[in-house]
Amino acid sequence: MKAENGILKGELKVRGGKLIKCRMRVRGSVIEEIKFSGDFFMYPEEKIEELEEILKGVEFKEEKIRGMVIPFFDNTELIGESPEDFVTVVSITIKNLKKGEKV
């Protein structure tokens, strides 16, 4: 995802100091594209791409996001952050839209 108009950004510093950043492009009320970045740990690493893929087209309501994100991490090991942290960072990013803080 290139930095361009209409891209929302949010970030979350989790307990223990790891940082999860989120960039998102939305259309109407759905996520068109989403990318996570940061200094966190996830095993296997490539699962992050799957997570970004399954969130495409999802309506950006917190419970919808949570419904996708939490079960996704059943087979993925996180060190230093939790599945809920990913829900939180998406919510923070969406709030930036509501505040009109488009980047």
Next chain:
Amino acid sequence: MSSFLGEKYSRYWQDFEVYGEATEIYHFSFISMEFRLINDGWRNAYENMAVDEAILMNNIPTLRLYKWKPSAISIGYFQSMEEEINLEECKRQGVDVVRRITGGGAVYHDSDGEITYSVICPQEMLPRKIMDIYSLICSSLAQGLAYIGLNARHEGINDIVVNGKKISGSALTKKYGNVLQHGTLLLKVDVKKMFSLLKVGKEKISDKEIRSVEERVTSVEKEGGVMDEGKVKEALIKGFEEKMGLKFYEGELTEKEREDAEKLREKYESREWNFKR
């Protein structure tokens, strides 16, 4: 804890429930804890990452000790190159940039200021839980650092600290049935230079912020440890021998590993890989 097993048998690590401090169980098996030692000297960033992955693909338990020339920054698998690194400044100073296959943060690898290690072996030679692997490898390194006069210990997820300050960081991945943990040991640290290469959210870094990092990060030099590279490497090796019961033989990359590394180098040099997020 020290190794106490005879030559015939080796220790075999298994996972277990951890209550507080990591515990370990021993059981006797014929799994060899022989490790190849590759004393690799300098390579550039792309080759270094390619060699680590090539070894990871080829199932030979290995401890590799290496350095970076030119100096480089490696970023974690999940990081964004543009967000983390001052690319213009890196170019100006001739510092390479590369994405790792392991998670974690951006690391500045000074060509003369650090030694990097990688421990690569089949998963069954190590505990199954990632935190237990970090604990085992980091505490081995910490034990080894005593031989160069440092009182080091494993802290947090994967840090090694001396006098409460970080002297080593690391990251690991599991792939191809094997584990790779690579990390750095800071010999010297130049926080000002490090900050000039990394994006830290501000145009100009204040002296106060530099001091704040200097209060959290240290080096062998700052702690008054032995700086001789050969002795530092010997110390790290002793740590692994004592703590994990490893036996080392000196070796080089196999032809297959060289070929794999050559192919992988193209990946690590590519814009597609380095700028993928």
